Structure formats: C-alpha cells, structure tokens
Amino acid sequence: MSAPSEKPKGKPVGAVVQTIRLLRALSESDAPLGVSAAARAAGINTSTAFNVLRTLTAETLTVFDEPTKTYSLGPGLLDLCGALRQPSLAEKIRAELPELAAKTGKLIALWEVMGTRLILLDRAQSDRPVRLDLDLTQRMPRYLGAVGRAAAAADGLGKAALKKEFGKLRWAGDISPADYVESVELARQQGYGVDRGALYEGIVAIASVVTDTEGKPVLGLSAIEFAERLNEDDIAATGKMLADVTRHYSAD
Structure with missing residues (x-):
C-alpha cells in the first residue's frame, strides 16, 4: 500500500x-x-x-x-498538456495537411470546434505562386463559413435553430437565411459544407468535420481557393476527399 x-x-x-x-x-x-x-x-x-x-x-x-x-x-x-498525452487527433490530422494541400492545390486549414467558436490550429499552403493564407490567430463563430455549415449539420440543428444562428453571423457576400438553411441541409447529405463567397467575396471554401462518439463535431478540415479557379466538379471532388479524411478520424 x-x-x-x-x-x-x-x-x-x-x-x-x-x-x-x-x-x-x-x-x-x-x-x-x-x-x-x-x-x-x-x-x-x-x-x-x-x-x-x-x-x-x-x-x-x-x-x-x-x-x-x-x-x-x-x-x-x-x-x-502535450507532454502528458499521446499524439492527439489534431496532431495526426495536422501531419496530413501538406499532402492534402499538394493533392488539391488549395489552402488546407485545420480547425478546432470549441464551444461557440472555431479556432484555427494550423494550415498548409499549396505550391501555387499566387496563393491564399490564413492568420494562425483566426477565430470565428461555430456556425460560420464552410466549416460552420458542416458543424451545424453534425449538430443536427433544425430550420428554426439555423435561422436563429444565421442572425448572429456576419457575412461579406450575399446570402439569405433560406440559402444558409439549404446549404446546411446539403452539407448533411454530402458530408461536407461549401461556402461560395458568402464569408469572403471571391473565395470558395469546402469543409468537413471530425465527430466524437456522440456525433458532435470536434475538428474541422477545410480547403480554400479563389472562386475563379474552381468548377463544380472540382468542389465535389475536394469535398469528397475531405469527407473521407474526416470520416477516417471520426469516432464510430
């Protein structure tokens, strides 16, 4: 004893x-x-x-x-807490960011879904001479952008709740509550969300989320690119790729 x-x-x-x-x-x-x-x-x-x-x-x-x-x-x-734990889920996904950026030719970002916020953990840039980037201090509301749509879909928010959340969000582009609700429903069906210039004009973001044992989002993975470089086939292919990655890391 x-x-x-x-x-x-x-x-x-x-x-x-x-x-x-x-x-x-x-x-x-x-x-x-x-x-x-x-x-x-x-x-x-x-x-x-x-x-x-x-x-x-x-x-x-x-x-x-x-x-x-x-x-x-x-x-x-x-x-x-890093020295006290095994490599975290975020660290495992972070290691894949450069390869995803190379495969897609897009900026790839890893987000933590924490409370009411999305917190940027890391990102990997493509090798294009003209490319996008994000400030590592970036934070935004849980249901904003492409990651926000995927998170809202995973959270199972109904139409009334989505419209209420929409009213709290700030958008740069033109988007209505009905458009937002429809895009979240599409994210629920496809396994990935898409923001077509609503958060940042001229920028398209595609995102999927990693979920825990209760099906709640814990991490988000997004691909971001200039709208003029994308077509619908490219958006769909990228969305499916991200969804495959997040599905692999999600709890059963």
Missing part, C-alpha cells in the same frame, strides 16, 4: 490559486462565461477575474468572444 501524499509546505500563492479557480470554473461550465459569472463561480472578486482572464487570453489559455463578452478555455491549454 502506497503512503498518502503529503501536502506541499509553505503558503499557497494567491494569484496562482485564483487563476486555477477561474480555469476550473470555465471547464465546469456548460457555456462560456462573462467576467462577473466567472468571478462568482471561482469565488473571487470581479476586478481580479477581469485582469486574470485578460492575461490568460493573451497567452491563449482562454478565448474571449467579443460579441457575447464571454470567455471559454483556449487552445494554449492543449500545448501545456
């Missing part, structure tokens, strides 16, 4: 304790929290919570959603 572990000697550092309490509060919450709600859940004062959360966000340990003024856990926590 092993001996019980001893408590470390010395006085706990208050700032560290408060930070851990905030992270635990966000982890235990079913939805992102505002500063006041996070402070109450962690049992600390609001001004301290604000300063700690702002610092955690700067270090990518939490994510701040500007429209709702709420916080959720960030991808930086995964990096801290």
